Amino acid sequence: MTNNYWISDTVGRVLGPLTLQALRDLIGSGRLKAVTRASRDGSTWIPIQDFEEVRDLISAAKPPPEQQQAERIRTQLRQLQALKTPHEIFGVKPGANLDELRLAFFKLARRYSPEHLLPDTGQELRRASQEMFDFLSQKMREAEAARPAVQGTPARGVTPVPLKGAVGNGARGVPPGSTAPFHPAAPVATPVRKQVAAPTYSSDEFVGLQLRTHNDRVHADIHVTDRNLGMFTEHRLINLTSGGLFIPARRPLRLGTKVNLTLHFEQPPRSIELRSTVIWEHALDDGKQPQGYGLGLAGLRQEEKTFLQEYVRAHLKPSAPG
Amino acid sequence: MADAPTLLLVDDDNFVRRILRDTLAETGIELRLLEASDGEEGLAIAAREQPALMFLDLFMPRRSGLEVLAAMKKTSPGTRVLVISSMDAEPVVEQALAAGAVGFVGKPFHPLEIASAVRQALAQ
Numbered sequence: 001m002t003n004n005y006w007i008s009d010t011v012g013r014v015l016g017p018l019t020l021q022a023l024r025d026l027i028g029s030g031r032l033k034a035v036t037r038a039s040r041d042g043s044t045w046i047p048i049q050d051f052e053e054v055r056d057l058i059s060a061a062k063p064p065p066e067q068q069q070a071e072r073i074r075t076q077l078r079q080l081q082a083l084k085t086p087h088e089i090f091g092v093k094p095g096a097n098l099d100e101l102r103l104a105f106f107k108l109a110r111r112y113s114p115e116h117l118l119p120d121t122g123q124e125l126r127r128a129s130q131e132m133f134d135f136l137s138q139k140m141r142e143a144e145a146a147r148p149a150v151q152g153t154p155a156r157g158v159t160p161v162p163l164k165g166a167v168g169n170g171a172r173g174v175p176p177g178s179t180a181p182f183h184p185a186a187p188v189a190t191p192v193r194k195q196v197a198a199p200t201y202s203s204d205e206f207v208g209l210q211l212r213t214h215n216d217r218v219h220a221d222i223h224v225t226d227r228n229l230g231m232f233t234e235h236r237l238i239n240l241t242s243g244g245l246f247i248p249a250r251r252p253l254r255l256g257t258k259v260n261l262t263l264h265f266e267q268p269p270r271s272i273e274l275r276s277t278v279i280w281e282h283a284l285d286d287g288k289q290p291q292g293y294g295l296g297l298a299g300l301r302q303e304e305k306t307f308l309q310e311y312v313r314a315h316l317k318p319s320a321p322g
Numbered sequence: 323m324a325d326a327p328t329l330l331l332v333d334d335d336n337f338v339r340r341i342l343r344d345t346l347a348e349t350g351i352e353l354r355l356l357e358a359s360d361g362e363e364g365l366a367i368a369a370r371e372q373p374a375l376m377f378l379d380l381f382m383p384r385r386s387g388l389e390v391l392a393a394m395k396k397t398s399p400g401t402r403v404l405v406i407s408s409m410d411a412e413p414v415v416e417q418a419l420a421a422g423a424v425g426f427v428g429k430p431f432h433p434l435e436i437a438s439a440v441r442q443a444l445a446q
Contacts, residue, residue, distance in 0.1 A: 022413035223337035
């Protein structure tokens with residue numbers, strides 16, 4: 001196979017010569033989201049989507065039309081409605097405790113949360129997402145009401161995920177029978193923890209991670225750049241909205257590991273120090289989930305959260321691999 | 323320190339270079355460090371300094387790491403090159419190794435990976 005493909009991104013970085021297989025693997029693995037152009041000789045560049053050889057992968061990366069997504073959600077909803085118990089619906093073992101149910105609910109429901117839909121989402125998809133979200137919220141409320149809510153110890157050291165209206169001692173915040181939906185992306189304080197980590201997801205390119213240990217705690221320094229902003233946005237569970245970030249790694253930190261995290265920003269210059277916990281880990285290279293770990297951010301002040309949200313909004317472009 | 327082997331860091335990300343510097347300092351391995359922020363500069367410094375070891379990113383301005391690897395065979399054949407990149411799809415790793423790299427470390431890396439890779443590369 002000849003090495004005759006070069007790629008480049010918006011900041012002028014180049015990679016090549018690559019074999020077609022290497023190029024297809026990189027696109028297929030999602031590492032080239034920021035790449036805009038490609039070349040056969042390293043000097044004449046055209047938009048990467050103009051290459052017939054990779055067009056199928058680039059098209060496949062695009063989400064299906066909204067109508068199709070809405071139909072898929074409704075099909076899933078019908079399947080879930082046919083199930084009898086919250087444990088079946090949320091896909092946890094029959095003996096799972098309330099915290100495990102909450103975590104499963106969080107993972108399942110947040111993708112349908114109205115807060116997570118893009119502003120330009122069409123009515124049909126928005127409606128289908130809302131139906132699914134309402135159904136899941138209702139089932140979680142029923143589970144809360146039916147079981148004595150004890151802040152149990154979750155499996156494998158997972159930090160309990162507080163849900164607005166479903167935290168601490170029972171369905172505090174949402175009266176039994178209420179039809180108000182839960183808001184998994186908006187954790188609220190519990191009596192035992194002020195701000196608790198929430199599940200979080202990944203970037204196609206991540207640079208600048210330093211881990212070190214001191215006093216039995218892991219410390220991590222992350223330099224936030226336009227190229228790794230995806231750590232706040234790309235994982236469907238572990239992201240800024242849910243109060244975390246995702247770090248791709250082939251050997252993720254173990255669940256429950258406490259990490260003192262320092263985020264460094266350049267424009268504007270600033271550092272934010274946070275306590276965090278590994279609330280998600282996926283070590284398998286199974287193609288189903290990105291390999292890596294998610295850090296749930298604890299003690300994030302409102303001002304810091306606003307700064308992070310504005311920073312991401314201002315700097316988020318097609319994220320650049322390295 | 324005069325006899326310490328020279329290591330050239332070639333990465334366009336200043337922060338990554340800093341992390342690598344800090345990581346190498348913690349390993350206790352005596353090294354003379356040089357840096358370059360793109361492939362072209364890296365190639366020029368390598369030709370001039372003939373470092374014992376090079377850490378090479380792949381996705382960089384002006385000249386990609388794979389092009390640097392190919393050119394290094396002629397200009398700095400004695401330099402052992404360790405690729406450090408997030409472009410760690412299997413065919414790319416194979417290409418880099420076939421082009422002469424002595425190893426490949428994916429980003430983000432763990433400091434222990436770097437320390438181990440340096441020791442192995444210098445022992446070869």
